[in-house]
Amino acid sequence: MTAGAGRGASGATDADARLGGDATADVVVLGTGAAGLTAALAAVMQGASVLLVEKTEQLGGTTAISGGTVWIPATPQAAAAGAPDSAAEALAYLRAGGGGTERPDLLEAFVATGASMLGAVEGASPLRFVLGPQSDYHPELPGGRLAGRSLVPAAYDPTPLGPLGERVRASTLPLDRAEQYGSLSPVAVPSPSEGPRWIGGRALVGGLLQAALERGVRLRLGCRARRLLVGEGGRIVGVEGVEGDPASGRVRLAARRAVVLATGGFEWSRELVERFLPAPLEAPGSPPCIEGDGLRMAMAVGAGLGAMAEAWWSPMFRVPGETQEGAPFARMVVSQRLYPHSIVVNRAGRRFANEAKSYHDFGRDLMAIDSAALRPANRPAWLVYDAVYRRRYGTACIGPQDPDPAWLKPFATPEALAAAHGIDAAGLRETLAAWNEDVARGRDRAFGRGESAYALSKGDRAQEGLARTLGPIDTPPYYAVPLHAGTLGTRGGPRTDADGSVEDAFGETLAGLFAAGNVAASPTGLLYPGAGATLGLAMTFGWRAGVAAAGAAARSDA
Numbered sequence: 001m002t003a004g005a006g007r008g009a010s011g012a013t014d015a016d017a018r019l020g021g022d023a024t025a026d027v028v029v030l031g032t033g034a035a036g037l038t039a040a041l042a043a044v045m046q047g048a049s050v051l052l053v054e055k056t057e058q059l060g061g062t063t064a065i066s067g068g069t070v071w072i073p074a075t076p077q078a079a080a081a082g083a084p085d086s087a088a089e090a091l092a093y094l095r096a097g098g099g100g101t102e103r104p105d106l107l108e109a110f111v112a113t114g115a116s117m118l119g120a121v122e123g124a125s126p127l128r129f130v131l132g133p134q135s136d137y138h139p140e141l142p143g144g145r146l147a148g149r150s151l152v153p154a155a156y157d158p159t160p161l162g163p164l165g166e167r168v169r170a171s172t173l174p175l176d177r178a179e180q181y182g183s184l185s186p187v188a189v190p191s192p193s194e195g196p197r198w199i200g201g202r203a204l205v206g207g208l209l210q211a212a213l214e215r216g217v218r219l220r221l222g223c224r225a226r227r228l229l230v231g232e233g234g235r236i237v238g239v240e241g242v243e244g245d246p247a248s249g250r251v252r253l254a255a256r257r258a259v260v261l262a263t264g265g266f267e268w269s270r271e272l273v274e275r276f277l278p279a280p281l282e283a284p285g286s287p288p289c290i291e292g293d294g295l296r297m298a299m300a301v302g303a304g305l306g307a308m309a310e311a312w313w314s315p316m317f318r319v320p321g322e323t324q325e326g327a328p329f330a331r332m333v334v335s336q337r338l339y340p341h342s343i344v345v346n347r348a349g350r351r352f353a354n355e356a357k358s359y360h361d362f363g364r365d366l367m368a369i370d371s372a373a374l375r376p377a378n379r380p381a382w383l384v385y386d387a388v389y390r391r392r393y394g395t396a397c398i399g400p401q402d403p404d405p406a407w408l409k410p411f412a413t414p415e416a417l418a419a420a421h422g423i424d425a426a427g428l429r430e431t432l433a434a435w436n437e438d439v440a441r442g443r444d445r446a447f448g449r450g451e452s453a454y455a456l457s458k459g460d461r462a463q464e465g466l467a468r469t470l471g472p473i474d475t476p477p478y479y480a481v482p483l484h485a486g487t488l489g490t491r492g493g494p495r496t497d498a499d500g501s502v503e504d505a506f507g508e509t510l511a512g513l514f515a516a517g518n519v520a521a522s523p524t525g526l527l528y529p530g531a532g533a534t535l536g537l538a539m540t541f542g543w544r545a546g547v548a549a550a551g552a553a554a555r556s557d558a
Contacts, residue, residue, distance in 0.1 A: 022251055022252045022253065022254065023051055023218075023220065023251070023253050023254070024051075024253075024254040024255075024256065025048075025049045025050055025051035025218065025253075025254075025255065025256070026043070026048035026049045026050065026255070026256045026257045026258075026550065026554070027039075027040075027043045027048045027049070027050045027051070027255060027257055027258050027259075027260060027546070027549045027550055028050075028051045028053060028238065028239055028253050028254075028255040028258075028259045028260070029043070029050060029051070029052045029053065029259075029260040029262060029546075030053050030055075030225050030239065030259065030260065030261055030262060030263050030293075030294060031053075031054065031061060031261070031262035031263040031264060031294070031517070031519070032052060032054045032059045032060055032061060032205070032209070032219075033060060033061030033062055033063040033064070033205070033262060033264060033517060033538065034061075034063040034070075034204060034205070034208070034517065034535045034538045034539050034542065035262035035516040035517025035518075035519075035538035035539065035541065035542035035545075036052065036061075036260070036262030036263075036516075036517070036542065037052070037063075037205065037208035037209060037212060037542070038117075038121065038208060038516075038538070038539045038542035038543050038546065039260045039262055039500075039514075039516055039542040039543070039545050039546035039549070040052045040212045040217045040260075040546060041121070041124060041125070041208060041211050041212045041215070041217070041543075041546065042120075042542070042543045042544075042545075042546025042547045042550070043260075043546040043547070043549055043550040044212060044215045044216060044217050044550075045120075045124060045215065046546070046547055046550035046551065047550065048257060048549070048550035049216070049218075050212075050216075050217045050218065051217075051218050051220060051253060052212065052217050052218065052219050052220065053220045053223050053225060053239070053241070053253065054219070054220070054221050054222070054223070055222070055223065055224040055225065055263075055289060055293065056221070056222065056287075056289050057167065057221050057222050058167055058168070058169040058287075058325075059164075059167050059168045059169060059205060059209060059221070060168050060169040060201070060202065060205035060209075061169070061264055061286075061287065061289075061290070062201075062264060062285075062286040062287060062290060062488065062489055062518075063201045063204060063205055063535060063538075064168055064169035064170065064201050064202050064204075064205045065169055065170070065171045065201055065202075065286075065287065065324075066200065066201035066488075066534075066535065067152065067185065067200050067201060067531075067532075068152055068153050068199070068200040068201035068202070068203055068204040068535070069132065069134070069150050069151065069152050069185075069531045069532030069535065070118070070129065070150070070151050070152075070204075070532040070535045070536040070539060071149050071150050071529055071530045071531060071532035071533040071535075071536035071537075072114040072115055072117075072118050072149065072151060072532075072536045072540070073085050073086075073087065073089070073090030073111055073114060073115070073149050074086055074087050074089075074090060074111070074114075074115050075114075075115045075118060075129075075131070075149075075151065076115070076119070077129060077130070077131040077151060078131060078148040078149065080131075081131050081148065083131075083145070083147055083148035085145065085148055085149065087111040087112060088143075089143040089145070090111045090143060090149070091107060091108060091111050091143070092142045092143030093136065093138075093141055093142060093143030093144050093145075093529065094107045094110075094111070094143075094524060094527065094529060095107065096138075096141040096142045096143060096144075097138050097141050097524075097525070097526065097527030097529070098524060098525030098526060098527050099525045099526035099527070100525065101307070101525035101526060102523060102524055102525035102526075102527070103306075103521075103523035103525075105497070105498055106496075106497075106498050106523035106541075107523050107524070108498070109498035109499075109540075109541075109544065110523065110536075110537060110540050110541070113540050113543065113544060114536060114540045117539060117540050117543040117544075118151070118539075120543070121208070121211075121539070121543075124211050124215075125207045125208060125210060125211035126156060126157070126160075126207050126210060126211070127153050127154075127156065127203070127204065127207035127208070127211075128153070128154040129151040129152065129153055129154070130151060130152055130153075130154050130186050130187060131148065131150075131151050131186070132147075132150045132151060132152055132185060132186050132531070133147050133186070133457075134147065134149075134150040134457070134530060134531040134532075135147060135453055135454050135457045135458075135530070136149060136454075136529060136530040137358035137360065137361070137454055137527075137528055137529065137530050137531075138358075138454070138527070138529075139452075139453045139454060140452065140453065146453055146457070149529075149530055150530055150531040150532045151532065152185055152186065152187050152199075152200070152532075153187075153199070153200075153203040153204045153207060154187060154203070155187060155190050155194075155197040155198065155199050155203060156197065156198045156199070156202075156203035156204075156206045156207050157195065157196060157197060157198075158196055158197075158198055158206045159195075159196060160210050161206060161209065161210055161213075164209075164213075164219075165206065167221065168198075168202055168205055168206055168209070169202070169205075169287065170202055171324065172324070173322055173324065173329060173397070174397040175397065176331055176332075176396055176397055177394040177396070177397055177398060177399040177400075177402075178335070178336045178339075178393045178394045178395055178396060178398075179331075179332070179334055179335055179336065181335070181393055181394070185199075185200075187199050187200075201535075204535070220253075222243055222244065223241045223242070223243045223251065223253075224241055224242050224243075224293065225239045225240070225241040225253075225263075225293060225294075225297065226240055226241055226242055226250070226293075226297070227239070227240050227297055227300060228240075228259060228297045228298075228300065228301050228513065229252065229254075230301060231512075231555065231557075232557075233511070234301075234510070234511065235511040235512045235555070236255070236258070236259050236301065236510060236511065236512035236513040237254060237255060237512060237555060238252060238253050238254040238255045238259065239252070239253045239255070239259055239297075240252055240253075241253060255512065256554045256555055257512070257549060257550065257551075257552040257553070257554050257555075258512045258513065258514055258548075258549035258550075258552045259512060259513055259514070259549075260500070260514045260515070260516065260542075260545050260546065260549050261294035261297065261298060261494070261502075261513070261514065261515040261516075261519045261520070262294070262515070262516050262517045262519060262538075262542060263290075263293045263294030263295075263517075263519050264286065264290040264294070264489060264517065264518045264519060265286070265290055265292065265295075265311070265487075265489040265490030265491065265492075265493070265518040265519065266290070266291065266292025266295050266490050266493075267281060267284040267286060267290055267311065267487050267489060267490050268284055268286070268288050268289070268290050268291045268292075268327075269291045269292040272291075272292045272295065272296075273490075276308040276309060276490075276492060277309060277311065277367075277490070278309050278367055278369065279367045279368070279369055279376050279485070280376070280485070281311075281485060281486065281487060282316070282379075282484040282485045282486060283316035283318060283328070283330035283484035283485065283486035284330065284486060284487060284489075285314060285316060285330045285331075285332060285486050285487060285488050285489075286487075286488065286489050287324065287325055287327075288324075288325055288326065288327035289325070290489065290518075292490075294493070294515065294519035295493050295494070295519060298493065298494040298502060298513070298515065298519075299494075301510060301513070302504045302505060302510065303493075303494035303495070303502050303503070303504060303505075303510060303513075304494065304495045304503050304504055304505040304506070304507065305492065305493065305494060305495065305521065306492065306493070306494075306495040306521030307491055307492040307493070307521040307522045307525075308492035308493075308521075309492065310490070310491050310492050310522060310526075311487040311488075311489065311490040311491055311492075312360060312487055312488040312489050312490075312491055312518075312528060312533075312534050313359070313360045313361075313362075313363025313364045313366070313367060313485075313486070313487055313528075314332050314333070314334075314359040314360065314362075314363045314486050314487060314488055315332075315333040315337065315344075315359060315362055315363050315366055315381075315483040315484065315485070315486065316330035316331060316332060316333060316483070316484045316485075316486035317330070317331040317333055317336075317395075317396045317481060317482075317483070317484070318330055318331070318482070318484060319331065319396050319397060319407065320407045330484065330486050331396055331397075332359060332486075332488070333359065333383070333483060334359050334458070335458055335459075336383065336393065336395075336396075337355040337356065337359075337362065337383065338355060338356045338455060338458045338459045338460075338468075338469050339385075339389060339392075339393050339459060339460050339469070339471075340389070340459070340460060340463065340467060340468070340469055340470055340471025341385055341386050341388045341389035341392075341471035341472065341473055341475075342355070342383055342384065342385035342386075342389050342471075342473065343355060343383075343384055343385075343431070343432075343435055343473065344362075344381055344382065344383050344384070344483060345381065345382055345384055345423065345427075345428060345431060346377075346378045346379070346380070346381050347379075347380055347422065347423060347424065348423075348424045348427045349418060349423050349424040349425065349426070349427025349428030349429070349430070349431050350427050350431055351431055351435070351446060351447065352365060352377070352378045352381075353365040353378070353447060354444075354447035354448060354449050354455075355447075355449060355469075356449045356450055356452065356454070356455035356458070356459065356469045357452070357454070357455070358454060358528060360528035361528070363485065363486065363487070365378055366378055366379060366381060366483065366484075366485040367485055376485070379485060380422075380482060381482070381483045382421060382423065382480040382481060382482055382483060383480065383481045383483055384414075384417070384428070384432075384473065384478065384479070384480045385473060385478070385479050385480075386472075386473045386474065386475045386476065386477070386478050386479070387410075387475045387476060387477055387478075388471065388475045389471075389473075389479075390410075390477075390479055392460075393460075395408055395479070395481060396481075408479060408481070409479075410476075410477030410478070410479060411476075411477055411478045411479070411480075412476050412477055412478075413476065413478070414428050414429055414432055414478055415428075415429065416478075417478045417479070417480050420480075421480050421482075423480070432473055432474075434446070435472075435473060436472045436473065436474055438470075439470045439471060439472045440472070442466060442470070443466075444470065449469055449470065450466040450468065450469040450470050455468075455469050456468050456469070488534060489518040489534065490518060491518050491521075491522035491534075492521055492522070493515065493518070493519045493520045493521050494515050494519070494520055494521060495507075495520075495521045496514070496515050496516075496520050496521065496541075496545075497509070498544065499514070499544045499545060499547075499548035500514040500515055500516045500520070500541050500542075500544055500545025500548060500549075501513070501514055501545075501548060502514060502515050502520075511552075512552065512555075514545040514548065514549050515545070516538060516541040516542040516544075516545045517537075517538035517541070517542060518534070518538070520541070522537065523537070524537070
């Protein structure tokens with residue numbers, strides 16, 4: 001039976017709960033990104049009745065507008081491709097990069113469950129995962145690998161979703177031409193002749209949603225959960241939420257067994273960002289509905305917190321005028337920093353980091369604080385490049401042969417560029433001279449750009465060796481594009497055990513409450529393991545939380 005028949009797309013939303021009133025289920029899951037959908041699917045496959053709640057009228061959260069990549073070690077796909085992996089190697093890698101703040105117990109659960117979770121999802125849904133060629137972000141660490149741990153969903157046919165498919169979030173903005181040049185996805189953009197096909201994060205959401213609905217998961221849109229309901233003995237027994245106009249009253253969603261928080265991070269809440277992150281955040285890369293709802297609810301019932309200063313960092317571009325869901329849109333800067341004929345400088349005109357490190361590590365550099373000046377050390381920052389770069393790679397959504405838009409101004413000299421952008425001209429001139437000298441010598445003496453396997457895998461693969469990322473900046477006109485400190489999502493929140501059960505400030509279990517995804521404290525410490533780590537962790541711990549929530553003892557009064 002498809003989601004468009006029997007229960008039906010509209011039946012799963014409108015008839016079930018959109019008309020108002022209270023509702024009851026064994027398990028109530030908050031959030032429809034990868035963590036929430038996987039938790040709902042796992043719980044219903046264990047025989048629990050499941051109510052899946054989404055605060056907006058659109059499904060999929062940040063997952064739906066992501067690339068959909070999942071980082072899962074030791075999969076059959078890797079073995080079949082001749083890149084066999086092991087849980088022991090993956091665990092060694094995760095421990096080596098955590099900086100001493102990782103959670104070994106959760107990491108062990110992740111590597112023990114990830115591959116089997118992915119297999120179970122494939123068995124229960126139309127999703128099929130294809131191995132990509134991406135390198136781990138620190139392949140030089142013990143257990144690191146040059147490929148074999150990042151997978152993407154194959155193209156998905158959304159027809160079975162019926163009208164509900166129109167509610168799965170999608171980006172309506174032009175493709176990032178410069179990033180598309182460096183894409184490593186093994187899944188091609190479908191041709192219109194193939195019929196409706198989704199790829200990336202939208203495919204992941206669509207496949208998980210179809211599987212959940214076919215098994216009887218009920219869906220409730222436009223319901224913002226505001227607080228957890230606490231019953232006898234402190235057990236979480238449900239959720240109180242608001243639908244539509246807050247003045248129209250609140251609804252109560254009762255959970256016989258458990259509530260699963262999968263509401264994402266808090267990057268769009270200025271108050272929570274100021275309270276927890278180490279420096280101001282300029283450009284969240286998620287939908288503006290990601291406001292820390294789950295974090296607030298967990299704190300209100302006494303949850304212990306972890307990793308609150310951490311996020312999945314990334315430098316971002318903002319194209320003037322681009323918005324998504326009424327908020328300024330931020331584009332990730334992944335490959336564009338690594339292409340030759342470019343560098344990144346701060347207001348002093350100086351480079352401050354290896355541009356060819358992972359976006360997470362470079363994003364962390366943008367969050368650094370100058371302890372003497374008591375301000376961000378490396379902001380504002382600009383990607384500076386020349387005409388060779390412009391004609392070869394483009395910029396954001398502007399292709400190499402497209403005319404320069406009003407927001408992308410060419411300058412005849414570096415000095416003119418510096419004056420227009422407020423960059424120290426002498427500093428920029430000296431930096432460019434040193435850079436061009438290093439390129440001629442074949443080595444970046446300041447930061448070793450191009451000397452890592454990751455850098456060479458993400459640079460211009462049409463070039464060979466260091467030329468993939470090292471190139472002189474000496475051909476006018478010159479360009480500078482501001483880089484903003486951004487994140488794909490915060491990753492601090494309530495601490496959990498390996499099954500997603502939320503702990504209080506003393507490490508004791510808060511009965512009836514689970515969390516997975518960016519709402520929960522990340523177990524990886526300082527490390528962003530590789531492409532798809534956010535979704536790989538979200539799905540694995542969403543699965544474990546869904547299974548555990550379905551198995552929780554039912555309330556005696558239910």
